[in-house]
Amino acid sequence: GAGVSQSPSNKVTEKGKDVELRCDPISGHTALYWYRQSLGQGLEFLIYFQGNSAPDKSGLPSDRFSAERTGGSVSTLTIQRTQQEDSAVYLCASSLGAGGAGEQFFGPGTRLTVL
Amino acid sequence: AQSVTQPDIHITVSEGASLELRCNYSYGATPYLFWYVQSPGQGLQLLLKYFSGDTLVQGIKGFEAEFKRSQSSFNLRKPSVHWSDAAEYFCAGSYSGAGSYQLTFGKGTKLSVIP
Numbered sequence: 105g106a107g108v109s110q111s112p113s114n115k116v117t118e119k120g121k122d123v124e125l126r127c128d129p130i131s132g133h134t135a136l137y138w139y140r141q142s143l144g145q146g147l148e149f150l151i152y153f154q155g156n157s158a159p160d161k162s163g164l165p166s167d168r169f170s171a172e173r174t175g176g177s178v179s180t181l182t183i184q185r186t187q188q189e190d191s192a193v194y195l196c197a198s199s200l201g202a203g204g205a206g207e208q209f210f211g212p213g214t215r216l217t218v219l
Numbered sequence: 220a221q222s223v224t225q226p227d228i229h230i231t232v233s234e235g236a237s238l239e240l241r242c243n244y245s246y247g248a249t250p251y252l253f254w255y256v257q258s259p260g261q262g263l264q265l266l267l268k269y270f271s272g273d274t275l276v277q278g279i280k281g282f283e284a285e286f287k288r289s290q291s292s293f294n295l296r297k298p299s300v301h302w303s304d305a306a307e308y309f310c311a312g313s314y315s316g317a318g319s320y321q322l323t324f325g326k327g328t329k330l331s332v333i334p
Contacts, residue, residue: 108262137321146326147309152319160319195262197322208322210255210262 108211110196116217117186125181125214129198136179137199137208138171142192150194153179186218221246223312225325232300233333240295240328242310250312252293253322254284258306266308269293280304305332 109128117123129136138150149163153173164170168187173179183190193213199206224243232238244250251270255263267278274286284295293310307329311322 135320137319139322147311147322147324149319149321149323152321154319160321163321197263206320207265207268210264212260212262 108196108198108209110194110211110214112214113212114215114217116219118219119188120185122182122184123186123216125183125194125216127179127181127196127198127211129177129179129196130209131177133198133200133209134176135199135201135206135208136173137197138179138181139195139197140192141195141213145192147195150181183216186216188218191216191218221250221312221314221323223310223323223325225308225310225328227328228326229329229331231331231333234302235299238295238297238300238304238330240308240310240330242293242295242325243291244293244310244312245291246312246314248314249288250314251320252284252286253311253313254278254282254293254295255309255311256280256306257309257327263309266295300330300332302332302334305330 111126136153141147151171152160155176156173168184171181193215195213196211197208199208222245253268254266257263266282267276269276269286277283307327309327310325313320
């Protein structure tokens with residue numbers, strides 16, 4: 105595709121429910137990142153994929169958060185038993201490789217609201 | 220731990236005036252440095268990046284930034300601001316010690332432009 109796409113653009117859920125957020129990276133980009141943007145914490149790294157593997161999960165805030173990537177392309181971020189503090193904008197980014205010179209291209213984000 | 224600091228939360232300038240947004244970094248080694256812009260409801264767009272070499276880097280939309288190792292700074296500048304530059308600006312860094320080259324972001328500076 106022309107850019108990174110994310111779905112849904114907005115998600116409202118009730119506390120305790122599970123949610124899945126989807127990211128479609130730019131075709132051919134092997135590196136994929138998830139970040140979270142919230143008022144209190146700013147932009148935070150969550151997880152990094154190289155291909156289908158996730159060698160860096162250091163930013164996941166709890167074991168309620170998980171992510172997978174299939175076919176070296178689409179990634180899904182799952183939040184189980186959502187809490188109000190999970191409310192944030194979840195951003196996905198992709199790059200050609202994991203090297204530091206690789207520009208990360210960001211999607212428009214999914215705004216998650218937990219009631 | 221590595222960190223990126225943007226001392227100014229909000230800056231207001233008049234259209235046509237010059238602009239400088241401050242960014243300081245703290246890393247064990249020279250990081251890769253980036254400036255991103257985020258317009259309301261939009262994803263992050265890369266303005267410019269510094270990896271090595273010439274310390275003055277040019278970016279899109281007439282922006283430039285200067286890397287100063289002695290001051291651990293990477294300030295963003297524009298000689299004449301346009302109303303369309305009103306947005307939030309994020310400085311970010313990554314480095315080879317983090318195998319994922321994840322971005323560490325500053326808290327952002329919101330720019331308002333007075334006509």
